[in-house]
Amino acid sequence: MDYTLLIVAVTLAAGVLWGLDRWVWAPERLASLGPHARRPRWLDYTAGLFPILLLVLAFRSFVFEPFRIPSGSMMPTLVPGDFVLVNKFVYGLRLPLLNLKIVRAKEPARGDVIVFRYPVNPRLDYIKRVVGVPGDEVVYLDKRLVINGERQPLSRLPSSRAGEGTKESWQQLRLENLDGRRHRIVLDPRLSPEVRPVPGMSAAQDCRYSRRGIVCRVPEGHYFVLGDNRDYSQDSRYWGFVPEKNIVGRAFLVWANFSNMKRVGRIP
Structure with missing residues (x-):
């Protein structure tokens, strides 16, 4: 609705x-x-x-808006049942419904967790992490992220299990350092890094696909996003880039999870 x-x-x-x-x-x-x-x-x-x-x-419309996380594509950062608060003015003010920007502000940065209207079906809201901004070359091969030729550090955590919100003990928990912003991601070593794009999506024009992953050049006015649950996320690897006009705001706070209120806190 x-x-x-x-x-x-x-x-x-x-x-x-x-x-x-x-x-x-x-x-x-x-x-x-x-x-x-x-x-x-x-x-x-x-x-x-x-x-x-x-x-x-x-x-x-102009300050904060609550959203509920429906899927596990952003685990372990966000889990199903989390209620997040989205900052609507951090990227500028837009008129409701018309989506016309009337006040400009900062642009989304690498590492930001954003809510946006799904480009395939704009009536749906998605939440992912920005990894590529306009002009970036984004390389995601063999499940390692490289931005503009710089490999983003990926390290093991004391516990290599995926932890809270996941059931499969074989999934691996890692700490990714994206431009100095650290956040946890989940990898499943059983799955291939190969990406199969959604037919007809614009990403195919700016990306090269292989059995090892994907290499993309982010066009102007667009962003490349990934889910933190890397092997179980439908994101820019599959359906393309997020137009700037589709961005709703930046998710910055888990304000409730009625199954586990310990999850309340800022989103890394």
């Missing part, structure tokens, strides 16, 4: 009733019933909620 469209529609309807009551119905009530005239109860629950709805819409 498109909650933004729903909130905009409800707010607009309440705003119309609020305006009619303020400038048409209220003067009529005052003229016919005097100063003790009361607004009908149904208007209290419609027009009366307009200021609150407008505040919620503005906060959700």
Whole structure:
């Protein structure tokens, strides 16, 4: 469900009733019933909620928006059931629905965890980690990440098991250092590094595919994203780049997980 469209529609309807009551119905009530005239109860629950709805819409559109993690593609950083908070203004302000940027700000950086509208189906929201920015050469061969010729450090952790949120003991937990920003990733050594792109997607024009992985040049105005659960994530390797216009904001906080509240905290 498109909650933004729903909130905009409800707010607009309440705003119309609020305006009619303020400038048409209220003067009529005052003229016919005097100063003790009361607004009908149904208007209290419609027009009366307009200021609150407008505040919620503005906060959700321009400040923060909550999202729920539905899949394991970002494990171990994010697990199913995590509720994350997304900063909507860090990359600039956009008008709701129109997605028109009205205030520019910083650009997404390597290592940022972003929420974006899935390029294949923009009605769906995805969450991944930015590994390539416009102009970058992104190499992901044999499950090792190289950016502009520099191999990104990948080290073992004290426990090599994937840990929380995974069931398979053979999955490997690693610490990746992406431009000095450290985060954990999961690898499955049983699976091949070969990538098979989604037919017809634009990535094929800017990427070379092999049995070892993928090499891409990120075009202007686009970003290359990966899931931290590298072998179980449908990301830019398969369906291409994320257009800048599709980016919703940066996920920065797990604010709840009702199965495990210890997960509350900042997102690395």
